[in-house]
Amino acid sequence: MKLNSTVAAVTERIIERSADTRKAYLAQIDALAQRKPGVERMGCANVAHSFAAMPSDDKFKVVMERAPNVGIVTAYNDMLSAHAPYQHFPDVIKTEARKHGATAQVAGGVPAMCDGITQGMPGMELSLFSRDVIAMSTAVSLSHDVFDAALMLGVCDKIVPGLLIGALHFGHLPTVFVPAGPMTTGLANSEKSHMRVLAAEGKVGRKELLETESKAYHGQGTCTFYGTANSNQMLLEAMGLHVPGSAFINPGNSFREELTREALRTVLGITKGQAFTPIGRLVDERCIVNAMVALLATGGSTNHLIHWVAVARAAGISINWDDFCSLSDVVPLVARVYPNGEADVNAFQEAGGPGYVIREMLDNGLMHEDVLTVRPNGMREFTGIPAMENNKLVWNVAGPTPDDSVVRPATAPFSQNGGIKVMRGNLGRSVIKISAVPTDLHIIEAPAKVFDSQEALLAAFAAGELDHDVICVVRWQGPHANGMPELHKLTPPLKALQSKGFDVALVTDGRMSGASGKIPAAIHVSPEAAAGGPLAKVRDGDLIRLDAINGELNVLIDATEWAAREPARMPQAQRSANSMGIGRELFSGLRHNVTSAEEGACTWL
Known part of the structure; x- marks a missing residue:
């Protein structure tokens, strides 16, 4: 199938835009890949320290026989349902490595926090920055520099982007991501x-x-809605970084462990010789575009318009929101998974899951097929759905869906366009997830009610002050202001207002992860208010027009008056409150140095 002309054009402009940075990145990782193995280039004391804790047989293999040594970076903790299944994964991986004449070590752990726990709490203001902490923790884990390959064990919101950014800074290593799966349907x-x-x-x-x-x-596993965690898994499938089809197999499934063993076998298969595939070579411009297409085709999390900009930058690749917008014009929405529909991710998997979506994109020229993956036969392997037959892993190519209320062919989609749109206007640039918003609500024009915190909005709702058509503007929620928390706590009251028949929308420089559901929400507004963005100028009663059809977000005020209006300043009491307690003091340097949401909210540039 010939590649769609828009997909080709977007890819080409990304390649051109990234030429210098990508060239420098590849030169760096190629130089690292050409070095001798760690045990040959390190001093004796270094080597002894590296493998002192290994069983004698493993130590002999890696030191004397130069066996491949796989570093495991894990996000395991037993507090979070998504990461609790990882407890025994390292033992499974080490046992499988020995079967293949290799060794494996837990190189290190990374923190994993749950936005579901911290919603509306002070800890949520650490959430976005935890991504870069995870990236740095990944780098620390791999910094001992004795590994021939790596396995990344992580699933949820900031964990996967953080692991991926960290892995790409060790782009000379072949790397496979190992999912744990979603919890069963409750x-x-x-x-x-x-x-x-x-x-x-x-x-x-x-x-x-x-x-x-x-x-x-x-129970154990990721939440079953299609938020950032499960969008992560879809994107990794589309990038060819998983064992194919392993994203949404439940932790308790009888062959989940076999998929983990297959991850070890897979990474060994690309570690040496002609099949050598370091992650920095695999994640190229076409691979990034495939991830963007997968996000749009499934109506995934808006957080990835931040995270994947940062991921791409880690590989020397420059993408922006306009690239997403151009792709959204031609990529059809082929999946409806809550909050974009009634199905959960288990129903999505049963209806065909990632394999079905990837096949539809490939067959209709909407994804690059000629890309490297962690598997020998490229992207077509990722159209398969894994199963156990006669105690052996097999992959059955996704056929017609048994449930077209969950997934549909690209030729008969739920929508001709992707589920995410970029908004532009005198209020700045923002994104909106429209896949769940009814078409009659794609344009909202109403007076503004301005809030300096989500708590202020909740208080106004409780006091009955929002019982009218309203566009709620919640500012000082960007990366510089307070770490850009998600504002999921606002969805129930806004839905309650909507159910009363009022026209309601949200405009904010914070995040919502697509969890706004049927509420039109222009989020990630950039530049943010704390950086002098236009949200700082908005006043109560200003008429705002949110037009998701034409991608426009404007305050309807005379241009001269708007230009002359003085921006408000973030209240000092709020600034102080946002920077103290629950560890927030430790993140002050990150808030000071972070780039904008559109630039990936990176703290390491």
Whole structure:
């Protein structure tokens, strides 16, 4: 299938834009890849320290026989449902490595925090920056420089982008990502969401709400909605960095462990010889475009318009929101997974999952097929769905979907365009996830109500001050101001207002991860208010027009008056509150140095 002309054009302009930085990056990783193995170039004391804790047989293999040594970087902790399954993965990997004449070591651990726990809490202001902390932790883990390859064990929101950024800074190493899978289906996400609205309206109490939440979040694995965590897994499949089809196999599934063993076999297969495939070579401009297409085709998390800009930069590649916007014009929406539909990720997997989506994109010229992956047969392997037959892993190519309410062919999609759009106007640049927003709500024009914090909005809602058509502007929520927290706590009250028949929208320089659902939400507004962005000029009563059809976000004020208006300053009390307590003092340097959301919110440039 001939590559779509827009996909080709976007790829070409990314290649041209990135020419110098990509060339420098490849020269650096190629030089590192050509060195002798660590045990040959290091001093005896260094080598002895490196392998002192290894069992004698493993030590002999790696030191005397020069066996491949695989570094494991893990996000395991037993507090978070998504990462608890990783507890025994290293033992499984080490055992499998020995079977193949190799060794493996846990190189290090990275922190993993859960936005679901910190929503609306001070700890959420560490969330976005935890990505770069994870990247640095990955670098520290691999800094002992004795590894021939690496396995990355992580799943959730900032963890996968952080591991990937860190891995790309060790781009000379072949690397495979090892997922743990989603939890089994509990209470339907739509029922959970409805109960949250009832709670916001005061119609149910804490006891009933907690029972509901506990039925939804009930066991090991990622949350079952299609948020950032599960979008991560879809993107890694589209980049060819997983064992094919391993993203959404539940932790308790009988062959989850075999997929983990296959990850070790896969990374060994690309570690030496003609098949040598370091991650820095694999993640090229075409690979990044494939990830962007997968995000748009599935209506994935808006967080990736931040994270994948940073990921690309780590590989010497420059992408921007306009690239996403151009691709969104031609990439059809072929999946409806909550919050874009009723299905959860388990139903998505049963309907065909990543294999189905990737096949549809390849067959319709919307993804690059001629790319490197961690597998010998390229992207076509990622159209397969894994299964165990006669105690052996096999992959069955995705056929027609058994449920076209969840996934559809690219020729008969849910929408002809991707689920994410870039907004432009005198309020700056922002993004909106429209895949879940009814078409009659794609344009909202209403007076502004300005809030300096999400707590202020919640208080106004509780006091009945928002019972009218309104566009809520929540500012001082960007990376510089307070680390750009997600504002999921705002969704239930805004839905409650919408259910009363009011025209409601949200405009913010904070994040929502697409969890705004049916609420039109222009998020990631850049430049942010704390950096002198136009949200600092908005006043209560200003008429704002949010037009997701034409991608426009404007305050409807005379241009001369708007230009002359003095921007507000972030309240000092709020600035102080955002910088103290729950470890936030330690992140002050990151807030000071961070780039804008559109530049990837990077703290390491």
